[in-house]
Amino acid sequence: MDGIIVKAVGGFYFVLVGETVLKCAIRGKIRRRLGQAMVGDMVDVRPAGDDEGVVEEILPRRTKLTRPPVANVDRAVVVFAFKRPEPSAALLDRFLVQAHAAGITPAICFNKHDLLDNTGADICTHYENTGYQVLQISAKTGFGLEELAGLLKNHVSVLAGPSGVGKSSLLNALRPGLKLQTGAISHKLRRGKHTTRHVELIPIPGGGLVADTPGFSSLNLPPLGREELGGFYPEFGKFTPQCRFSGCLHYREPGCAVKEAMRQGFISGRRYQNYVMMLEEVIESKRR
Numbered sequence: 001m002d003g004i005i006v007k008a009v010g011g012f013y014f015v016l017v018g019e020t021v022l023k024c025a026i027r028g029k030i031r032r033r034l035g036q037a038m039v040g041d042m043v044d045v046r047p048a049g050d051d052e053g054v055v056e057e058i059l060p061r062r063t064k065l066t067r068p069p070v071a072n073v074d075r076a077v078v079v080f081a082f083k084r085p086e087p088s089a090a091l092l093d094r095f096l097v098q099a100h101a102a103g104i105t106p107a108i109c110f111n112k113h114d115l116l117d118n119t120g121a122d123i124c125t126h127y128e129n130t131g132y133q134v135l136q137i138s139a140k141t142g143f144g145l146e147e148l149a150g151l152l153k154n155h156v157s158v159l160a161g162p163s164g165v166g167k168s169s170l171l172n173a174l175r176p177g178l179k180l181q182t183g184a185i186s187h188k189l190r191r192g193k194h195t196t197r198h199v200e201l202i203p204i205p206g207g208g209l210v211a212d213t214p215g216f217s218s219l220n221l222p223p224l225g226r227e228e229l230g231g232f233y234p235e236f237g238k239f240t241p242q243c244r245f246s247g248c249l250h251y252r253e254p255g256c257a258v259k260e261a262m263r264q265g266f267i268s269g270r271r272y273q274n275y276v277m278m279l280e281e282v283i284e285s286k287r288r
């Protein structure tokens, strides 16, 4: 029987087969041949007993994210909060790059819209005209939730982002009766408390699976070439053909149309700054 691993705990894999979940061991031979199975893996299962089974085969992965670790998602939603905790554009842009590198087009979701007051420009402005779908929502009031539900429907998705931004709360709001554990923000550190400990795929009403994941506060870049990075910034695409040099890294080259577009305000300076930070990291890692 075919199924999908929805949870992995204590050496067992919980496999959703149709409407039921089987607690499965994995055959040693398969483990040795294919390495660890991960949540999201499509597997062949031989039932053994009422709610148990054995994983006989892991099917080839269509996509693989390493942080959070999940296979076969076709949609990645990077979740940040408008406030509590304060959003980090550097971490957000890093996550977007990671998703692109894994072949997944990410969307951005800013939660806790209810905490937003009208003082100053908010983080959303950096993602205007980038091509990314940007959702503003509140798990607390339900604001914007339908748009999120529409984005996730009939897909296998992952919610990824720092601890405390409300990933589990969003899933609880999307699926009435679901009671994932959520945690208050630490007042002293103004950070989340790492409430969710495991990746878990949750079925949502209307069809689709969404992975709730543990929050992270840093992210290494995947291995990539320096010339690849610009391709992971969708808003650069319109300008790169006008760069003086083909293969322009939009870094120190003269006649760079991307830098010019940034100066003229068509590309967010913050987004560009994060690009340079990541580019330097890629260049540096190749030197070592």
Ligand SMILES: Nc1nc2c(ncn2[C@@H]2O[C@H](COP(=O)(O)OP(=O)(O)OP(=O)(O)O)[C@@H](O)[C@H]2O)c(=O)[nH]1
Pocket: 111, 112, 113, 114, 115, 137, 138, 139, 140, 141, 161, 162, 163, 164, 165, 166, 167, 168, 169, 170, 181, 182, 183, 184, 185, 192, 193, 194, 195, 196, 197, 213, 214, 215, 216
């Ligand atoms: N004001 C407000 N608070 C929210 C909202 N969504 C979640 N929270 C609160 O934010 C805190 C953290 O929520 P969680 O859902 O546990 O966050 P998480 O992203 O799952 O965190 P980890 O599991 O640690 O990665 C809880 O106290 C929630 O009640 C929202 O839309 N508005």
Ligand SMILES: [Mg+2]
Pocket: 167, 168, 169, 181, 182, 195, 196, 212, 213, 214
């Ligand atoms: Mg959580």
Ligand SMILES: [Zn+2]
Pocket: 240, 243, 244, 248, 249, 250, 251, 253, 255, 256, 257, 258, 259
């Ligand atoms: Zn350039």
